[in-house]
Amino acid sequence: MSMPFYVAPEQMMKDRADYARKGIARGRSLVAMAYEHGIFICAENPSATLHKVSEIYDRIAFAGVGKYNEFDQLRIAGVRHADLKGFTYSREDVEARSLANNYAQMLGQTFTHEMKPMEVEILVAEITDTPGEEQLFHILYDGTVMDERSFVVLGGDAESIRQRVVAGFSDGLSASAALELARTALAGEERTLENADLEVAMLDRTKGRRTFVRIPDGDLSGL
Amino acid sequence: MSLPQFPSMADPGSDFSALLRKSGTEPFPVPAAPQSPDTITHGTTCVAVRYVDGVVMAGDRRATAGNLISHRSIEKVFPADRHSAVAIAGAAGPAVEMVRLFQLQLEHYEKVEGSPLSLEGKANQLGQMLRSNLPAAMSGLAVVPIFAGYDLARETGRLFEYDITGGRYEESDYAATGSGSLHAETVIKVGYRRDMTADAAADLLAESLFQAADADSATGGADTLRGIYPIMVTIGADGFSRLDDDDVAGRFAEIAKRFSDNHREA
Numbered sequence: 172m173s174m175p176f177y178v179a180p181e182q183m184m185k186d187r188a189d190y191a192r193k194g195i196a197r198g199r200s201l202v203a204m205a206y207e208h209g210i211f212i213c214a215e216n217p218s219a220t221l222h223k224v225s226e227i228y229d230r231i232a233f234a235g236v237g238k239y240n241e242f243d244q245l246r247i248a249g250v251r252h253a254d255l256k257g258f259t260y261s262r263e264d265v266e267a268r269s270l271a272n273n274y275a276q277m278l279g280q281t282f283t284h285e286m287k288p289m290e291v292e293i294l295v296a297e298i299t300d301t302p303g304e305e306q307l308f309h310i311l312y313d314g315t316v317m318d319e320r321s322f323v324v325l326g327g328d329a330e331s332i333r334q335r336v337v338a339g340f341s342d343g344l345s346a347s348a349a350l351e352l353a354r355t356a357l358a359g360e361e362r363t364l365e366n367a368d369l370e371v372a373m374l375d376r377t378k379g380r381r382t383f384v385r386i387p388d389g390d391l392s393g394l
Numbered sequence: 395m396s397l398p399q400f401p402s403m404a405d406p407g408s409d410f411s412a413l414l415r416k417s418g419t420e421p422f423p424v425p426a427a428p429q430s431p432d433t434i435t436h437g438t439t440c441v442a443v444r445y446v447d448g449v450v451m452a453g454d455r456r457a458t459a460g461n462l463i464s465h466r467s468i469e470k471v472f473p474a475d476r477h478s479a480v481a482i483a484g485a486a487g488p489a490v491e492m493v494r495l496f497q498l499q500l501e502h503y504e505k506v507e508g509s510p511l512s513l514e515g516k517a518n519q520l521g522q523m524l525r526s527n528l529p530a531a532m533s534g535l536a537v538v539p540i541f542a543g544y545d546l547a548r549e550t551g552r553l554f555e556y557d558i559t560g561g562r563y564e565e566s567d568y569a570a571t572g573s574g575s576l577h578a579e580t581v582i583k584v585g586y587r588r589d590m591t592a593d594a595a596a597d598l599l600a601e602s603l604f605q606a607a608d609a610d611s612a613t614g615g616a617d618t619l620r621g622i623y624p625i626m627v628t629i630g631a632d633g634f635s636r637l638d639d640d641d642v643a644g645r646f647a648e649i650a651k652r653f654s655d656n657h658r659e660a
Contacts, residue, residue: 226505250505251398251413258414258498259395273397381501 187288191312192327194290195237200326201294202336202356203234205305206349209298209374209382213353216370219388224372226383228253228265230298232374236326237291237312245274245293267297271308271316279314288312292325298374298382302343324356332356346373347394366391408506410499411526421495422488422526429485429534432460437470437489439574439606439613440481442542442553443582444567445595448630449542449551452599453481454574454607455622456614466617471625473634475500478516478543479627483572484558488530489537496520513545517554517562525560540569544629551629574606574613581605592628596637599626600645604653616646 199215201223212234214223223242224234227249235242249270257265274293282288295308307319317323322340324333335356344352350371358364371386378384386394398417406412414421440453453470456463471481472493480496482489499519504510511519520541527537541554553565567586570579581602590598603624607615616623623642628635 222508225508247506248397248399250502252395254410254498254502254505255398255413255417256395258410258494259419269395273395277397277399 184283187282188313191282191288191290195292195312196327198236198238198326200324200328200332200357201234201236202322202324202332202353203294203296203307204322204336204340204344204349204353205303205307205320205342206344206346206373207302208346209376210296210305210307211344211346211349211353212294212296212372212374213350213357214370215357215364215368217368219367219370222385223370224385226250226372226381226385227270227295228257229262229380230374230376230382231265231267231270232294232296232372232383234294234296234325235291236293238289241289242291242293245277245289245291248277249274249295267295267306267308271295271310271318274310275314275316277314278310278312282313294323294325296374298376300376302376328359331359335359350391350394408503410502411495411523413502414495421491422523422530424529425533425535427533431534434534435459435464435486436612437468437483437486437572439570439572439578439603439610440470440483440540441570441575441578441582441599441602442481442540442568443586443590443595443599444551444553445590445592447551448544448592448628449479449553450592450595450599450626450628451479451481451540451542452596452603452624452626454603454614454624455617456612457486458612461611463614466614466620467622469625471627472497473627474516474541474543475504475510476633477546477629478513478541479629479634480520481540481542481571482537483539483575484537485535488527488535489539492523492527492537492539496523499523512547513543513552516543517541517552517564520554521556521560521562523560524556524558528559531558538571540571542569542629544631544633546631549631570602572613574603574610577609578602578606578613592630596626596628597645600624600642601649604646604649608653616643616650618643618647 201214203212212224227233233246253265293310297306307323309317309323339352366388374382435457442451457465457468474480536558553569555563555569568582585598607613626637
């Protein structure tokens with residue numbers, strides 16, 4: 172009988188984290204920020220059909236970067252969780268915080284117990300009727316949860332994008348200002364991003380019950 | 395409540411009813427013993443008619459149990475999604491629950507798949523729900539809806555009637571369901587014109603509910619004492635919208651006045 176080599180737990184976790192980070196860094200990044208009517212989410216995504224940003228519930232949106240099939244599986248689990256909860260209790264009982272905790276549990280579990288960690292970073296965003304109460308839950312591949320109020324950057328090059336967002340961010344941005352800030356932050360100095368390279372969606376509290384709005388590439392100029 | 399996860403063979407896909415079943419809730423429970431119609435709350439008359447650019451739908455507000463009025467302000471016409479509506483008659487409890495499930499089914503599909511069902515697909519979904527409810531219907535909990543919507547692909551309003559077995563029948567002009575439907579439908583049949591505007595169609599439906607309420611004790615008309623009026627909605631290319639109570643009250647006041655002028659005993 173062959174004995175497996177001993178690997179220190181620190182080494183094992185580090186290897187997995189490196190593996191997940193490398194996978195995420197291969198994809199493109201995403202910015203979400205509070206704006207005048209709620210939360211503005213902009214992803215660098217050349218595909219018009221494979222979405223990174225989607226609707227979970229009336230006031231909750233989901234966004235993911237990294238491996239598409241993995242975050243899409245998380246998205247569907249989130250829609251199911253929210254719809255089941257809203258049906259069993261009531262629509263107002265569906266909250267981003269509980270969903271974010273569930274995602275964290277699932278990602279943490281996969282990170283420590285499965286063969287390979289998920290190569291994803293996800294965002295659960297929620298708005299209320301009141302400006303300033305936006306919630307952005309940023310969840311990492313190992314189940315780490317961070318909550319932010321004003322903006323968040325997901326993806327490989329997060330730190331430099333983050334610095335560019337900080338430089339231009341202020342409270343109560345209009346949708347078009349938020350779009351331009353996201354565009355320049357995602358692009359950096361050496362590139363320019365066209366409308367077709369971006370995927371934009373918002374949680375807009377003026378839109379009635381279902382606040383999620385996706386803006387097709389063609390309509391971006393009209394924001 | 396944890397995140398629902400399924401092995402790929404047992405994945406419920408975009409079907410919310412299947413998801414409910416897999417999570418341990420039967421969406422269409424069958425009562426242990428047949429239920430007497432006198433003890434179950436019933437919703438009564440709903441009508442719908444096509445007009446040139448869409449559909450108008452209306453329903454009275456009365457619910458009865460046997461010969462008693464159990465609710466005076468029940469709602470029987472609901473938005474199913476942005477471009478369709480459903481109206482219900484029959485056992486009120488299962489009917490309202492079915493509408494809630496149907497609304498969620500359409501929304502769930504749209505979110506999971508990333509695009510909404512076609513109008514035809516929505517109509518078939520409702521038929522499948524009625525089929526699932528058949529055992530309960532045979533025990534006295536029958537639900538008979540009307541489904542109407544604006545078909546964005548064909549650019550026209552469409553109407554569907556159902557029976558308790560899930561049979562789905564598309565109507566080209568108008569539809570009615572519930573205890574007062576016989577009277578209501580006759581009024582619509584006589585007054586129907588293919589080139590009606592939304593306004594004329596709403597007047598015709600108001601008249602049909604007025605006459606149904608006049609002849610059928612289970613149908614409520616305009617309750618002016620309490621200020622409770624039938625629900626009237628239109629669905630066109632720009633989606634579902636409900637007429638406000640003042641508008642509906644005005645239509646009923648006009649009908650009542652005309653009726654009174656002609657029928658008051660000397």
